[in-house]
Amino acid sequence: MEIKKLVQQFEDLMSTSFLEEGKLETLKRMVNNRHRILLVLTGMEVDMDAVNYSLNLSRRIGAGIKILYLTRDISELPYIDNSLNKLKSAGISYQIKVCNSSVKEEIVSYINNDEKETDISFVVIDSRDLGIRSLRSQKADYHDWEKLRCPLVLVSKTPKFISLKRRMVMTQNYVSMRKKPIGKMVIYGLASVAMYAALLMNQATITSLFTRGAWYALFPIATAFAISFVHGHFTGYFWSVLGVEATKKALRTGTQEQKHTEKRERPQPQPRLRAKL
Amino acid sequence: MQNIALEASNFIDLNSMNILYLFIVGFIGGLVSGFIGSGGAFVLTPGMMSLGVPGLVAVASNMCHKFPKALVGAIKRAKYGQVDVKLGIIFGIFAEAGVFYGAHIQERIKSAFGDAGSNLYVSVAFVVVLAIVGGFVLRDAIKTYRSGNTSAEEKTAKLAKWVQSINIPGTMVYFKSLNARVSILFLIPLGFGTGMLAATIAVGGFLGVPSMIYVLGAPSLMASASELVVAFVMGLGGSFKYALHGLVDIRLSAIILAGSLFGIQLGAIGTTYVKPFMIKLVMGVIMVIVLFSRALMVPVYLSQLGIIQTLTETTIKILKNSSFAIMAFALLSGAFIILRAMWIGKKAERAIEEKEEAIENV
Numbered sequence: 229m230e231i232k233k234l235v236q237q238f239e240d241l242m243s244t245s246f247l248e249e250g251k252l253e254t255l256k257r258m259v260n261n262r263h264r265i266l267l268v269l270t271g272m273e274v275d276m277d278a279v280n281y282s283l284n285l286s287r288r289i290g291a292g293i294k295i296l297y298l299t300r301d302i303s304e305l306p307y308i309d310n311s312l313n314k315l316k317s318a319g320i321s322y323q324i325k326v327c328n329s330s331v332k333e334e335i336v337s338y339i340n341n342d343e344k345e346t347d348i349s350f351v352v353i354d355s356r357d358l359g360i361r362s363l364r365s366q367k368a369d370y371h372d373w374e375k376l377r378c379p380l381v382l383v384s385k386t387p388k389f390i391s392l393k394r395r396m397v398m399t400q401n402y403v404s405m406r407k408k409p410i411g412k413m414v415i416y417g418l419a420s421v422a423m424y425a426a427l428l429m430n431q432a433t434i435t436s437l438f439t440r441g442a443w444y445a446l447f448p449i450a451t452a453f454a455i456s457f458v459h460g461h462f463t464g465y466f467w468s469v470l471g472v473e474a475t476k477k478a479l480r481t482g483t484q485e486q487k488h489t490e491k492r493e494r495p496q497p498q499p500r501l502r503a504k505l
Numbered sequence: 506m507q508n509i510a511l512e513a514s515n516f517i518d519l520n521s522m523n524i525l526y527l528f529i530v531g532f533i534g535g536l537v538s539g540f541i542g543s544g545g546a547f548v549l550t551p552g553m554m555s556l557g558v559p560g561l562v563a564v565a566s567n568m569c570h571k572f573p574k575a576l577v578g579a580i581k582r583a584k585y586g587q588v589d590v591k592l593g594i595i596f597g598i599f600a601e602a603g604v605f606y607g608a609h610i611q612e613r614i615k616s617a618f619g620d621a622g623s624n625l626y627v628s629v630a631f632v633v634v635l636a637i638v639g640g641f642v643l644r645d646a647i648k649t650y651r652s653g654n655t656s657a658e659e660k661t662a663k664l665a666k667w668v669q670s671i672n673i674p675g676t677m678v679y680f681k682s683l684n685a686r687v688s689i690l691f692l693i694p695l696g697f698g699t700g701m702l703a704a705t706i707a708v709g710g711f712l713g714v715p716s717m718i719y720v721l722g723a724p725s726l727m728a729s730a731s732e733l734v735v736a737f738v739m740g741l742g743g744s745f746k747y748a749l750h751g752l753v754d755i756r757l758s759a760i761i762l763a764g765s766l767f768g769i770q771l772g773a774i775g776t777t778y779v780k781p782f783m784i785k786l787v788m789g790v791i792m793v794i795v796l797f798s799r800a801l802m803v804p805v806y807l808s809q810l811g812i813i814q815t816l817t818e819t820t821i822k823i824l825k826n827s828s829f830a831i832m833a834f835a836l837l838s839g840a841f842i843i844l845r846a847m848w849i850g851k852k853a854e855r856a857i858e859e860k861e862e863a864i865e866n867v
Contacts, residue, residue, distance in 0.1 A: 420763075427759055428519070435516055438748075438755050445748030448569055448755045452744070455762050456573030463766040464581065467774060475854060478585040478777035 264292040268353040278354040278383045298327035355382040413465035420459045528764035535765030537839045539772020541788045542732030543710020565747035566757040572740030579733040581773040589682035593734020596696045601742045603700020621809035630705045631799035639792025646785035655780045665722030682727035725784040778850025794835035801828040
């Protein structure tokens with residue numbers, strides 16, 4: 229139960245920007261309770277992104293890094309120096325393990341079965357190491373990760389994930405995928421039905437009260453606002469539940485508005501005449 | 506005032522057919538409004554009147570459904586970064602003044618020439634404004650389509666460039682939709698005209714959106730989204746004015762809202778799937794079709810005023826029905842283009858996703 233709560237809390241934090249103050253503090257508190265990040269490498273060139281991400285994150289939240297290097301053949305480690313030199317200089321130790329089954333299975337068994345690994349806060353891996361190259365394959369992969377004892381952070385450079393700038397957290401898309409706002413739709417739907425029922429069942433009273441004019445004019449205006457709030461929310465959730473939503477590009481543009489700073493005109497420097505005697 | 510009180514007491518009885526009718530018209534009107542920023546209202550007022558709702562009550566109830574609808578649409582489109590709130594509010598305030606002035610002119614024409622005179626004025630305003638603005642917008646949309654450059658970024662019109670280049674100290678305001686500073690003095694006539702048109706034909710956006718695009722230089726998507734803010738400001742003020750006289754039938758407003766809030770959400774989502782010229786296309790098509798609908802009514806009013814030969818009852822009936830049918834057709838055409846564009850856009854997005862996946866899997 230505690231793990232479920234932690235995962236949920238982590239999902240919420242990771243689905244927003246790391247830069248927000250307050251949230252970073254919460255994340256630090258969470259991670260300090262459980263000590264380390266598990267960085268999974270597979271010897272691919274793309275590992276560098278995950279390495280950089282983990283280094284930055286560990287610095288920011290003050291957590292340690294533990295490395296699990298999964299390789300098919302321990303004698304062939306083509307990119308190991310590339311990936312690990314940086315880590316060595318940061319004083320981080322690593323563990324190399326032969327990968328007998330799939331990378332996914334190795335991670336799950338490493339985290340879930342090893343009693344010593346209870347201090348891992350979350351796992352960081354490049355999405356391509358797992359063969360996840362699109363939203364679709366990511367979604368399809370989700371159920372396999374549900375049993376993992378801690379959250380999984382996918383670092384990705386795939387165009388679809390650009391909005392998160394290599395902070396792609398697997399949970400980000402799952403939150404939106406899993407949480408279709410059915411509950412909210414039902415609540416607002418019921419409230420909307422109740423409002424309309426009250427209005428239509430008391431037509432005579434309402435009409436006579438609302439049409440008295442003068443300050444009674446506020447009644448229809450207030451009712452219109454109330455309907456727009458309740459029914460507006462309901463209709464919004466209704467289309468979301470049906471899967472009719474805006475393009476992701478539009479949503480990204482909407483959240484990434486930049487503040488405009490007005491250019492002020494500077495006074496022109498006055499020409500000066502200097503004479504040397 | 507006595508007449509007003511009489512009209513207010515004449516609120517119709519609602520049966521399930523009436524409710525369904527208003528819900529459906531509301532939905533289609535909302536869909537179009539969510540997409541192009543306005544529209545839909547022009548068919549709702551006559552639609553309500555056809556149910557036996559008195560004219561003023563129909564206008565008031567329509568107005569009272571308009572501002573909450575516009576609010577929901579504006580919030581939705583603001584999430585996509587399409588709304589320029591500052592432009593919408595300033596424009597809306599000037600438009601509000603235009604609404605009051607437009608309503609005043611209407612009243613004067615009505616008292617001087619009676620109902621037929623007032624109707625003729627409305628129809629002529631429809632025909633003239635829609636012919637000029639609608640024709641221009643549609644021409645521009647078709648030109649963009651024919652050029653095959655539909656994905657290209659919209660170019661700022663020459664007039665807009667000139668407007669943006671004028672510097673009148675003390676009146677300059679930065680608008681994010683224009684990404685430029687524009688003198689607020691330019692907004693006064695545009696907003697005022699939009700309000701006047703809203704008071705006359707119930708759809709100010711037919712002037713508001715094109716003026717933001719072609720005179721101020723806003724992109725189509727932002728212009729149509731900011732128009733929702735204008736509609737909110739105008740609708741709120743107008744509704745309050747009518748409610749002061751007890752003219753709002755909140756039941757009608759609520760039922761139309763029930764449908765239109767579904768529509769406006771869908772229309773707003775639709776804007777994210779289409780290329781900007783589609784906004785112009787939908788707007789232009791609706792405007793031009795509506796123009797024919799209103800033009801059909803001109804002879805009816807002219808005959809009522811005794812300017813031309815009196816028409817027979819049957820002719821008047823045929824003209825009235827055809828006019829309403831064409832108007833409904835205009836709205837349906839708009840809704841059809843929007844839904845089709847959304848469908849194509851969604852399919853294209855899915856195809857790109859699959860293509861990317863295939864490339865990456867190689």
